[in-house]
Amino acid sequence: MARYGMALDYKNCINCKACEVACKEENGVELGAEKHRIWVGGNNPEGAWPLLDMASASFLPSQCQQCEDAPCEEVCPTHATYYDENGVVRVDADKCILCSYCMNACPYDARYVDERTMTIDKCTFCSDTRLARGEMTTACQATCPTKVRTFGDLDDPESEISELLRTRDHFSLKAHLGTKPKLFYLT
Amino acid sequence: MNFIKKIIPMRDFTLKSLMTFEKTPLNILMFILTVGLLGAFGWGVVEYLMHSHEAYNVTRQHPWGLLIAMYIFFVVSSTGLCIVGSLGDVFGFKDYMAMSKRAILGSIVTILAGFAVIAFEIGHPITMLIYNVLSPGLTSAIWWMGTLYGIYLTFMIIEFIFLMRNDMKNARIFGLTGLLVGLAAHSNLGGVFGFLNARTISNGVFYPTYFILTAFITGIYLTYLMYGFRYKMNFPEEIKKGLIGLAKIQTLLLAILMFFETWKMMTGIYGGMPGRADVVEHILHSGGFVYGEVLCGMLIPFIIMLTTKWKSLNLYVYASFIGMIGIFFMRYDLVHDTQVKPLQMMKITEYQLPPKWIEYFPSAAEFAIGFGAIGIFFMLYYFGQKMFDLDGGDH
Numbered sequence: 001m002a003r004y005g006m007a008l009d010y011k012n013c014i015n016c017k018a019c020e021v022a023c024k025e026e027n028g029v030e031l032g033a034e035k036h037r038i039w040v041g042g043n044n045p046e047g048a049w050p051l052l053d054m055a056s057a058s059f060l061p062s063q064c065q066q067c068e069d070a071p072c073e074e075v076c077p078t079h080a081t082y083y084d085e086n087g088v089v090r091v092d093a094d095k096c097i098l099c100s101y102c103m104n105a106c107p108y109d110a111r112y113v114d115e116r117t118m119t120i121d122k123c124t125f126c127s128d129t130r131l132a133r134g135e136m137t138t139a140c141q142a143t144c145p146t147k148v149r150t151f152g153d154l155d156d157p158e159s160e161i162s163e164l165l166r167t168r169d170h171f172s173l174k175a176h177l178g179t180k181p182k183l184f185y186l187t
Numbered sequence: 188m189n190f191i192k193k194i195i196p197m198r199d200f201t202l203k204s205l206m207t208f209e210k211t212p213l214n215i216l217m218f219i220l221t222v223g224l225l226g227a228f229g230w231g232v233v234e235y236l237m238h239s240h241e242a243y244n245v246t247r248q249h250p251w252g253l254l255i256a257m258y259i260f261f262v263v264s265s266t267g268l269c270i271v272g273s274l275g276d277v278f279g280f281k282d283y284m285a286m287s288k289r290a291i292l293g294s295i296v297t298i299l300a301g302f303a304v305i306a307f308e309i310g311h312p313i314t315m316l317i318y319n320v321l322s323p324g325l326t327s328a329i330w331w332m333g334t335l336y337g338i339y340l341t342f343m344i345i346e347f348i349f350l351m352r353n354d355m356k357n358a359r360i361f362g363l364t365g366l367l368v369g370l371a372a373h374s375n376l377g378g379v380f381g382f383l384n385a386r387t388i389s390n391g392v393f394y395p396t397y398f399i400l401t402a403f404i405t406g407i408y409l410t411y412l413m414y415g416f417r418y419k420m421n422f423p424e425e426i427k428k429g430l431i432g433l434a435k436i437q438t439l440l441l442a443i444l445m446f447f448e449t450w451k452m453m454t455g456i457y458g459g460m461p462g463r464a465d466v467v468e469h470i471l472h473s474g475g476f477v478y479g480e481v482l483c484g485m486l487i488p489f490i491i492m493l494t495t496k497w498k499s500l501n502l503y504v505y506a507s508f509i510g511m512i513g514i515f516f517m518r519y520d521l522v523h524d525t526q527v528k529p530l531q532m533m534k535i536t537e538y539q540l541p542p543k544w545i546e547y548f549p550s551a552a553e554f555a556i557g558f559g560a561i562g563i564f565f566m567l568y569y570f571g572q573k574m575f576d577l578d579g580g581d582h
Contacts, residue, residue, distance in 0.1 A: 034247045041533025077330035078318035098310020100250035107385030109531040112247045
């Protein structure tokens with residue numbers, strides 16, 4: 001039993017989108033721009049050509065925040081969305097009625113319809129694939145060329161993520177909503 | 188058939204008599220309209236069965252569309268007719284006694300039309316029936332709403348049976364219980380939107396209360412339309428008194444609704460809170476809100492009723508038709524406005540601008556199923572009129 005989370009050193013992100021590709025490949029995510037478990041958000045650089053401020057173009061990798069108080073879990077009418085033994089927010093395809101309430105309730109736009117299983121899919125921290133095989137990294141982490149992502153057990157004081165969160169300042173997205181995300185952005 | 192007649196008194200009818208009606212221009216128009224809408228519904232269902240949700244224009248950012256709006260439209264109508272029906276048989280207001288049977292039948296057929304729509308919006312309706320019982324999500328407003336509406340429909344049917352048997356004591360008991368369950372279900376439907384912490388435009392107490400208020404308003408509009416059609420504008424005295432009373436209540440309710448809406452918009456825009464104030468501004472500049480909700484749904488019927496001092500019943504039937512157009516826009520807008528602000532404000536694919544507003548326009552299949560369900564309402568109501576004596580009720 002663990003309490004999995006992820007730290008993101010987002011300022012190192014170069015927007016290569018290798019994480020998006022690795023996620024789709026590893027987890028068999030459908031093709032198409034709308035079908036993604038993880039994504040890299042970006043701002044256009046400020047200013048006008050040729051005086052563009054390239055430093056202002058920042059990138060923010062994101063995905064399901066694996067909230068401890070997940071709104072998508074609260075609103076699910078059939079408990080299709082649930083916390084597994086590692087605190088990962090998962091979907092039970094047998095129970096999902098495809099009402100889309102979780103899509104509307106998620107503040108992070110992290111859920112989408114998988115047309116093959118006809119369920120609302122989301123990031124599972126590779127629980128069905130890499131973690132199930134005994135590996136201890138997610139696909140997005142393993143492929144990242146600039147080591148943006150660090151995945152691990154938040155309850156283990158010796159883990160790399162715990163060390164990072166002890167020693168680096170960090171913030172969470174939309175923390176004011178009280179969802180208690182387990183994705184931490186290092187500053 | 189005799190067994191059913193023992194439970195609920197019915198007129199004698201044959202399949203031929205059910206299909207026969209007086210060939211007036213209005214009746215023929217309604218017949219063509221009903222058949223056309225039912226045909227559209229059927230086509231929409233076939234499209235959905237062949238293409239699943241791909242037949243709809245809903246997206247990741249806008250997962251709820253016209254079908255959710257039409258479901259709300261129908262269940263709001265049902266709750267409203269239940270309230271109007273309860274005025275006589277539950278609360279004992281004599282002027283409204285004669286309306287109870289027709290209003291309660293209306294509340295049953297409108298919610299059935301709503302269920303017909305939602306069956307093709309929910310991806311797995313059978314799974315819903317199973318796991319709503321086996322694995323109930325008690326923190327979910329959708330679970331409460333769906334479950335309570337199921338119980339509500341049962342009570343409405345039982346109330347209708349007792350009304351038809353002229354057993355007013357039992358009709359009152361089941362009517363009151365059904366009304367309370369219906370109000371709880373309906374405010375939970377408002378809660379489905381009110382509980383969305385991430386959507387600041389909808390989050391809060393407004394929708395659960397607004398839904399009850401607009402349900403009553405919708406019920407009165409529909410009562411006018413049903414009686415306008417039934418009596419072809421020549422209202423008998425026992426109905427006139429009730430309709431005049433309903434017009435007075437409607438004027439008051441519309442005034443309260445305009446007051447509520449004004450304050451919702453003012454508190455929404457005040458302080459310029461991002462994600463709320465900009466959405467309110469967006470709403471205030473949309474045609475659906477200005478021409479649909481405000482003009483058709485509220486102002487025109489309000490001004491007509493106020494200026495004619497509740498005497499021009501025929502005019503109120505037309506005002507109610509305009510009002511129902513406004514009610515449709517209220518339902519459509521509340522679904523769309525809830526989702527219009529993107530939750531993800533950064534661009535996530537190259538060669539695009541960051542999203543500003545989420546665009547949505549229903550697909551042909553959504554229009555066909557959503558509006559086609561009005562045909563289901565017309566058909567069920569027509570058969571109800573033919574099978575039951577809905578006029579005797581002044582107890």
